[in-house]
Amino acid sequence: MRFVLALVAVLSFAVAPPRAWADDVYQEPETFLAEAFGGTVPAPKVLWITGELRDKIASILGHAYGGLRVRYWQKGVRTAWILEEIGKVKPITTGLVVEGDRLLQLKVLIYRESHGWEVRHDFFTDQFKGATLENGMRLDRSIDGISGATLSVNALTNLARTALLLHRHVEAGGG
Amino acid sequence: MAKASRPNNGRASRVYAWHRYLGLAAAILIIIVAVSGVFLNHTERLALDRHTVSQGWLLARYGMVPERPPISFDVDGTWVSWLEGFLYVNGRKSGRMPRPLVGAARAGDLLAAASPDALLLVTAEATPVERLSQAALPGAVAAVGRGPGGALAIRTDRGVFASDADVVAWTPFAGAVVWSRPMPLPAAIEERLMLGYRGEGVPWARVLLDVHSGRILGRWGPYLMDAAAVCLLLLAATGIYNWLKTRR
Numbered sequence: 320m321r322f323v324l325a326l327v328a329v330l331s332f333a334v335a336p337p338r339a340w341a342d343d344v345y346q347e348p349e350t351f352l353a354e355a356f357g358g359t360v361p362a363p364k365v366l367w368i369t370g371e372l373r374d375k376i377a378s379i380l381g382h383a384y385g386g387l388r389v390r391y392w393q394k395g396v397r398t399a400w401i402l403e404e405i406g407k408v409k410p411i412t413t414g415l416v417v418e419g420d421r422l423l424q425l426k427v428l429i430y431r432e433s434h435g436w437e438v439r440h441d442f443f444t445d446q447f448k449g450a451t452l453e454n455g456m457r458l459d460r461s462i463d464g465i466s467g468a469t470l471s472v473n474a475l476t477n478l479a480r481t482a483l484l485l486h487r488h489v490e491a492g493g494g
Numbered sequence: 495m496a497k498a499s500r501p502n503n504g505r506a507s508r509v510y511a512w513h514r515y516l517g518l519a520a521a522i523l524i525i526i527v528a529v530s531g532v533f534l535n536h537t538e539r540l541a542l543d544r545h546t547v548s549q550g551w552l553l554a555r556y557g558m559v560p561e562r563p564p565i566s567f568d569v570d571g572t573w574v575s576w577l578e579g580f581l582y583v584n585g586r587k588s589g590r591m592p593r594p595l596v597g598a599a600r601a602g603d604l605l606a607a608a609s610p611d612a613l614l615l616v617t618a619e620a621t622p623v624e625r626l627s628q629a630a631l632p633g634a635v636a637a638v639g640r641g642p643g644g645a646l647a648i649r650t651d652r653g654v655f656a657s658d659a660d661v662v663a664w665t666p667f668a669g670a671v672v673w674s675r676p677m678p679l680p681a682a683i684e685e686r687l688m689l690g691y692r693g694e695g696v697p698w699a700r701v702l703l704d705v706h707s708g709r710i711l712g713r714w715g716p717y718l719m720d721a722a723a724v725c726l727l728l729l730a731a732t733g734i735y736n737w738l739k740t741r742r
Contacts, residue, residue: 348629363630365662385589387623390630390662401629410590412627 343430345439348401351414351428352392355399363390372488379456379480380404389485398489400482401428406435406471413478417486422450425479435471444475452483506739513732520725527722530706537699546695555710558692566679567598567607572618573683574598574607577691581607583620585686597638597674601646601661608635608648615661624661632664639673647671 352360367388368376376384392399397418403410412429415422425447427439437443446462453459458480464472537543553559564582566575575582576595582588583605593609600606604615604623613631615623628634633650641647645656647667656667679687701710708715 348627352629363662365624365660385622386625387621390624390626401627403625403627 343436343439344428345430346414346426346428348412348414348428351401351426352399355414355416355424356392356394356397359394361392361394363392365390366485366489372484375456375484376481379484380477391485391489393489396490397423398486400485402478402481404474404478406432406474408432411438411471411474411478413475415478415482417482420451420483420487420490422447422479422483424448425475425482427475432471435465435468437465437468438471438475443472447475447479450479450483452480452487456480456484458483506736509732509735509739513729513736516725516729516732520722520729523719523722524726527706527719530702533702534699534706537702542699542702543697545698547698547701552701553692553696556696558696560691564679564684564687565595565676567595567674568677569598569600569605569674572605573679574605575679575683575687576607576609577687580691581614581616582687582690583616583618585683585690586620587690588616588620589614589622589625595676596635597648599638599640599646599674600644601657602644602659604661606638606646606661608638610634610636613638613648626661637673639671641667641669641671649673 349360365388368384368386373384389400389402397416400415400417401412402415403412405411409431411427411431414424414426414428416424425444427444430436430439443463443465446460447458450458450460458476462472462476533540533542547553547556550559560578564575564577566573573582573584574595575585576591579590579592580587581591581595591607591609591612591614593611596608596610598605598607601615604617607614607616611628611631611634613626613635615626617623631648631650632655633652635648635650637649639647639649641656645667646661647654647656648664649671654667654671655664656669657664704710706719708717708719711718
């Protein structure tokens, strides 16, 4: 009898319908922006992604940027960006803060997939603190990956590079 | 040579009986495999890879029939639609929009289409311009419309807001707004939308392959065809055995 019950339990896991994965919201974008700017969020601005900038972003992401403009928030030499990039099949909403050409913070705000969510932890995202671009558009450091989360790691690394590039463009007067 | 007859000794008789039962049991599946295989051998000549399926029930089998019709808004003669996670402009696929459309309106030279958690700015040619996520919106969007002077307005859970000309900033709005309402899509545009939704469509060659392999029957279909193949092997073996036993 116990064997039968165990068999039923095992089979129920095998035939159980897959979980409908809901978005994991780790931090609301508004809260992220408030933290980035000490509680007083500046008015948003838009940066048009055209010409050479568009080509550079496409080179970083491996595909064309999914829009003609991007929104950002700026106070002094600090900018904040909320960007999305697909990990495996769904986008990862990420908040990035750049100041003085260095990444202050990278935070996973919303994660939508069933695997790779380990990238949202501080032990991974802290690697990006202080990162900058060198040799054109590469990060000045290597980012340790996470087994089973390679696509998410790559997505966040590319977003870090993109945010630094966008910040550089804004600081150069392109905003 | 004497005509082969049904054996009357024990083992041979049982093998003969098995041969008959296997044949009966697997007949239909073997016929399906044989007929589909013949057609597949002549795929190019019959243009089976160029002709696509149009039968609704078969398209539904391949997940190519949407669960519900598109949600569409007429924006000054330009149709903005939503179907299963994507935005369409005049039937042309534009950007990703996981949640259903709640409204669409013109925003200067652009079109603004909103779901509860996002607002997409697109061109009339369906090119995505910007995706405004929750951080850029004053609340969950319930409706989209236009105020006096053509200002883009949205109704959210925090009130009614109007955007500036560039759709960068939102301010509370108390004036009259004409809210957009969903309307049936014209047939020609719906046809174009469905073409975009289905992509290339399903060629008959693909259907025949799935029939031949059993995949058309779902997860267990291939195993059923495997069983038919095993039956065919056993039929061959028992047939040869019977022939050897009964020939004189």
